[in-house]
Amino acid sequence: MKTRALGRTGRKVSVIGLGTWQLGADWGNVNEAEALSVLDTAYASGVTFFDTADVYGDGRSEELIGRWRRENPNAEITVATKMGRRVEQVPEAYTLDAFRTWNDRSRRNLGVDTVDLVQLHCPPTAVYSSDAVYDALDTMVQEERIASYGVSVETVDEALTAIARPHIATVQIIINAFRQKPIEQVLPVAREAGVGIIARVPLASGLLTNRYTRQTTFAADDHRNYNRDGSAFDVGETFSGVDYGMGLEAAAHFARLASTELPDASTAQAALAWLVAHEDISTVIPGARNAEQARGNAEAANYSVSADFLAAARELYDVELRGQIHPRW
Known part of the structure; x- marks a missing residue:
């Protein structure tokens, strides 16, 4: 597994990480044994970066990672969690006292004294400009509650x-x-600043697996029932805010490109390899509901894609999606 520097953390992490929202059982049921098998398989496949949040399954995802770490005390991994979504989303809620309370809970769940990386979890826009917020986060580092901080x-x-x-x-x-x-506007600035980039929703909630159809249904408690038409866009992030029907057509087009470029890879692996080809991305964090998915995602790091494939995927975006998506965020 290739590794890259994770920004200003001073750590190196696998280019394919693991997103663990699914392990909180917010994407349909994932039992404890399955969840631990996902973590086992990901690590055995070279994954050294686990991304979670205090609200994934109301802490279940953190707790499972904490248990896995206790059972694998010599595993060299980086665990990133998030905080901020347990309260009403107003800037006034983002205080040092609140941070300490949320962090205490995450440290208990994860079974650590110091969390490797804590990220503000998509807070209100004004929070990103608040000096007091960054002062509070610096205090958390000084108190050795967290080693580094970032934002989602x-x-x-x-x-x-x-x-x-x-x-x-x-x-x-x-x-x-x-x-x-972000490839145009964020990655170059992050590279210049030395800030790491974590790419989330890399498969557009599964659309880029090219396994869905208009008849596909999801369990009642599955997050993919939300925002199916893309009207809420960033609210919930399901299917990357793309209208489901439009996304199916674009996914079929991407799958055709992928099968020509990487005939031995799945469409999902090609989509992950496409991301890894952008060297300013530190790590990509697909989720996995089972060991097979975790292994397949990790194996995507073994594939390389050509400049022609990158250009073809860009043309697909420009022609089929850009007008609907690019101006909205």
Whole structure:
């Protein structure tokens, strides 16, 4: 597994990480044994970066990672969690006292004294410009509650605002073949600043697997039932905010390109390899509901894609999606 520097954390992590929202059982049921098998398989496949949040399954995802770490005490991994979504989303809620309370809970769940990386979890836009917020985060580092901090953002402008701060280690943002704006506007600025980029929703909630149809249904408790038409766009992030029907057509087009470029890879692996080809992305964090998916995602790091494939995927975006997506964030 290739590794890259994770921004200002001073750590190196696998280019394919693991997103663990699914392990919180917010995407349909994932039992404890399955969840631990996902973590086992990901690590055995070379994955050294696990991304979670205190609200994934109301802490279940963090707790499972904490248990896995206790059972694998010699595993060399980086765990990033997020905080801020447990309260009403107003800037006034983002205080040092609140941060300490949320961090205490995450440290208990994860079974650590110091969390490797804490990210603000898509807070209100005004939070990214608040001196008091960054002062509070610096205090958390000084107190050794957290080793580094970053942000998870919804918009390109939020990312750029955060990158300008001197102690921001990482920015997590949606980047995939259907969401290419950060490649133009965020990655070059992050590289210059030494800030790591964590690419989330890399498969557009599964659209880029090319396994869905108009008849596909999801369990009642599955997050993919939300925002099916893309009207809420960033609210929920399901299918990267792309209208489901439009996304199916674009996914079929991407799959045709992928089968020519990487005939031995799945469409999902090609989509992940496309992201890894952008060297300013530190790590890509697909989720996995089972060991097979975790292994397949990790194997995507073994594939290389050509400049022609990158150009073809860009043309697909420009022609089929850009007008609907690019101006909105």
